[in-house]
Amino acid sequence: xxxxxxxxxxxxxxxxxxxxxxxxxxxxxxxxxxxxxxxxxxxxxxxxxxxxxxxxxxxxxxxxxxxxxxxxxxxxxxxxxxxxxxxxxxxxxxxxxxxxxxxxxxxxxxxxxxxxxxxxxxxxxxxxxxxxxxxxxxxxxxxxxxxxxxxxxxxxxxxxxxxxxxxxxxxxxxxxxxxxxxxxxxxxxxxxxxxxxxxxxxxxxxxxxxxxxxxxxxxxxxxxxxxxxxxxxxxxxxxxxxxxxxxxxxxxxxxxxxxxxxxxxxxxxxxxxxxxxxxxxxxxxxxxxxxxxxxxxxxxxxxxxxxxxxxxxxxx
Numbered sequence: 001x002x003x004x005x006x007x008x009x010x011x012x013x014x015x016x017x018x019x020x021x022x023x024x025x026x027x028x029x030x031x032x033x034x035x036x037x038x039x040x041x042x043x044x045x046x047x048x049x050x051x052x053x054x055x056x057x058x059x060x061x062x063x064x065x066x067x068x069x070x071x072x073x074x075x076x077x078x079x080x081x082x083x084x085x086x087x088x089x090x091x092x093x094x095x096x097x098x099x100x101x102x103x104x105x106x107x108x109x110x111x112x113x114x115x116x117x118x119x120x121x122x123x124x125x126x127x128x129x130x131x132x133x134x135x136x137x138x139x140x141x142x143x144x145x146x147x148x149x150x151x152x153x154x155x156x157x158x159x160x161x162x163x164x165x166x167x168x169x170x171x172x173x174x175x176x177x178x179x180x181x182x183x184x185x186x187x188x189x190x191x192x193x194x195x196x197x198x199x200x201x202x203x204x205x206x207x208x209x210x211x212x213x214x215x216x217x218x219x220x221x222x223x224x225x226x227x228x229x230x231x232x233x234x235x236x237x238x239x240x241x242x243x244x245x246x247x248x249x250x251x252x253x254x255x256x257x258x259x260x261x262x263x264x265x266x267x268x269x270x271x272x273x274x275x276x277x278x279x280x281x282x283x284x285x286x287x288x289x290x291x292x293x294x295x296x297x298x299x300x301x302x303x304x305x306x307x308x309x310x311x312x313x314x315x316x
Contacts, residue, residue: 010034010246013078013117015109016085017046017068019228020125023235024082026053029064031239033246036066037075039113040085046070076116080245082238083109086126088222088229095128095181095303096310099135102126103311106136114140121245121280123148124256125238130179130300131307133256133269144280147256149271150176150184151237152230154254157186157214164206165193174198176214177254177271177287178300184271185296186214187287241276248278257281263289265301 010033014025017040025038038053040046050068057064067074075081086102105126114122122140124133124147133147153176162169174191178184188207191198199207213220221230237253244251252273259265262272262284274281289297 010080011037011078012080012082012242013037013039013075013113013120014082014084015039015075015113016083016126017042017049018084019231020234020238021082021084022049022053023231024084024125024238025050025066026056027235027239028242029053029057029066030060031243032060032062032064033239033242034079036064037078038066038068039072039075040068040070043070072112072116075113078113078117078120080242081109081113081117081120081122082125082242083122084125084238085109088127088227095131095307099128099131099307099311102128102132103135106132107139110136110139114143118143120144122146123238123241125234128181128304128307130181130256130269130271130304131311134258134267134304134308137258137269146274146281147269147271148180148234148237148241149256150178150180150254151241151271152234153180153184153186153214153217153271155233155237156217157191157210160210160213160217161191161193161198161202164210165198165201167193172198175254175273177273178297179271179304180256181300181303182215183296183300183303184215185293185300186211187293189290190287244276245278245280250275250277250282252276252285255281257284259284259301263287263294263297265297268301268304270297270301270304 012034014021038046047068050066053066086105122145129147137145158172162172171194254271256269273285
């Protein structure tokens with residue numbers, strides 16, 4: 001931890017008090033992960049949402065508090081910065097369009113907040129998360145910058161496998177890697193249910209349905225909510241990652257992190273399994289990928305690079 005404190009003293013800054021940011025702050029407060037600051041440029045928004053979260057504290061069985069603010073100076077010295085601010089993807093918007101808008105948000109966060117938190121671990125939740133992680137890493141190579149990656153997709157994959165098998169989600173171990181987009185790679189051949197291979201318990205049709213539903217889950221939720229995406233599950237993913245970082249637990253998540261040669265890729269952030277400890281993501285863990293999985297991962301890397309090139313072209 002940047003300031004050398006205990007878990008209860010961790011200073012956590014959540015940038016963006018929209019649905020994802022506020023829900024993440026609420027879940028982290030309920031778990032007493034540290035001193036939480038909720039920031040937003042919209043006047044009074046963060047303060048109002050922090051008040052609402054704090055009014056639930058009698059049910060937390062501890063005295064954690066969230067402080068709402070519109071002042072970047074209040075975030076100075078943060079140990080962990082969670083970036084949720086940015087525009088959601090809407091119908092007809094390409095990933096390059098979205099990256100163009102949200103890269104500008106990251107530039108503002110960089111200029112106004114990151115300079116005051118040189119030792120912070122920066123977790124990007126804003127989409128397109130893999131491209132934004134690459135973008136901000138290029139601008140802040142001295143900082144620990146990583147993204148939510150396929151952590152949310154993995155949670156969805158586990159839920160859908162459990163539902164298909166009629167089993168508890170606690171019995172399911174599964175992983176999604178690659179990128180948080182339509183090219184994500186649900187590793188079905190490694191998924192287990194109660195310790196048994198998922199392929200031995202589910203039919204081919206069931207497996208195909210689970211894989212497709214995992215890839216389409218985000219789109220399906222947006223189609224129902226119209227002008228926003230999912231946020232409850234994402235908030236719990238954020239809290240789980242921050243908890244592992246705060247307590248140096250070393251839990252494994254498929255976060256967006258610079259590949260640095262892993263699986264033959266470099267110069268781009270991909271969603272790959274990493275242990276999360278006090279220093280942030282550790283080295284990428286090795287997986288014995290099949291030729292098809294390796295080809296799919298290469299497609300993910302190419303897609304992230306292409307999105308970045310398109311933005312560079314648009315910005316001229």
